Amino acid sequence: MTDILGVDTGTKRPDRLAILLPLLESDPGNLALLADAAEAALDLREAGIAGDLLDRYAAISPLPSREANLAGLAALQMRQFDRAAEIFATLFAGGAKDNALRFNLAWAQANLKNFEQALEVLDDDSARELPQAAMLRVQLLHQLADFDGAGDAARDYILRHPDHRGLMAAVSVLALDIDDEALAEACAARAGEHPDALTTMGTLALGHERATEAVDLFDQALAANPDLPRAWVGLGLAKMLTGETASAAADIDRGANLFGDHLGSWIAAGWAHFVAGDTATSRARFDAAMALDPNFAETHGSLAVLDLLGGDIAEATRRSDIALRLDRKCYSAALAKSLIAASGGDHATAQRIFDHAARTPIGDSGRTIGQALAKMGLGIT
Structure with a gap:
């Protein structure tokens, strides 16, 4: 066996x-x-x-x-990461500074979510020597939102370690967040069947409206690793495009919970539940995003749309004003404002306008407003 x-x-x-x-x-x-x-x-x-x-x-x-x-x-x-970190930290403090030890200590700290401490140990020299250290360093810089530093390091490391699939997969995920689609696709292709690479390919397919292909790629990724939040959210968004709205909302919920503090996934979850007809759960997901960060424009805009459709024109106006102050390009706030203007402040008219708009595909993509809002929540336009 x-x-x-x-x-x-x-x-x-x-x-x-x-x-x-x-x-x-x-x-x-x-x-x-x-x-x-x-x-x-x-x-x-x-x-x-x-x-x-x-x-x-x-x-x-x-x-x-x-x-x-x-x-x-x-x-x-x-997976006794507390004990591992203690042992390796003692050795490190005692003068053992080789790159393998640095990686092991950083790996233990990263699994404890001590990302800054892990990065302090895992220096650039370690990453240049060891491909697994390069992979982890890219992931740590990405996790800590140092996108410029992560991008610069990633482009260097993939030249030094061109055959390491884990590194290629990690860079493919980073590349999505720094809007380098060519880098994402190239690295994912070199990472083979790595689940993070499959997730990247699924996300790229989703961005190009190839929903059926995206579902298959996300399914493959989750079969290999069921704890990938990006894959769960992506799978749910792809299912929304294929009309599987009920299971789509559940998938996005799972991804949002795995992410924990990723605002976009909670916004996507909220719109998925809205499209599925569950307005109460939709509001709960937007409220979860609000609790994480009260300064995210799309949260205020999304709640403004729900307030408007619920008949509270004054609150919808207030929330959409806040959203547009935070981000003048906020899509959901613009939607709320346009509905208020088109309805003349009449709730029933706003509801009829929205119901008609929600059934009308946007442009050539075939997406409805609800599907578009859910995709924008994850940053996929």
Whole structure:
């Protein structure tokens, strides 16, 4: 039996570990044997066995730097990121500064969402030497919204590490956010079946109105990694374009919850529920965006449209004014203002105008207003 990494997880063990474990039974306090067996277990990705062996070592004598590093690797494999970060930080403070250690410490910190601390450790030299460090450094700069720094670094690193699929996938995601479609497409193509790359290709297909193709790409990405928020939101938006409005809203909700603080995904979720006919949940999603940031124009504009359609012309006017002060190009606020003007402030007339407009495709895309608003929420125009 093998795991997803192709490692044998059955009872048969590689010769090295099979030889060392019986030796330890007859000489359980042999520190060299304990360390070698722990290393052999890690090679097999048997992190639990490695950790137990190193605990036995530590009970006899403090772990030297080599054995402490093995303990940190075991903690990483077991996703015990607090323990891994503590071990690697101690080694780092003690003077161990090699790039592999920097990457391991940064990886542990990143998984703890300590992004700034991770970036402080993972310097440019590490990224230039190790492709996995280059991948993580791009992701950290992206996460911290240093788009210029991330873009400059990414363009350098992909030349240095042209065959690393993880790096290419990470750059493809970044490229979407810095509006470099050519870079996104090129890197995604070189990343193969990496789920982030599939998500990028799905997003590009969605942006060009190829909804069926986008659904297939997002499905493939989520089959490989079900915790990709971009893929869930993208899948929901693609489903909206194919008319699957009920499941679309649920998919976008899942993506918004995985993102947590991504305003656009909550706006997209709100419009998805609106298109599905659930105005109450739509408002709740817009309220969630408002709680995250009261200065996002599209949130005020989206609520203005709901207020208008609910009969509160005064509140719709107030909210749309706020939205346009925040962003004079706010699409939802402009929609609210145009409905107010066209209806002469009459709620029933505004509702009729909107109902007609909502059924009318925009331009040559075939999108309705609700679908367009949902896509704009994620920044896909």
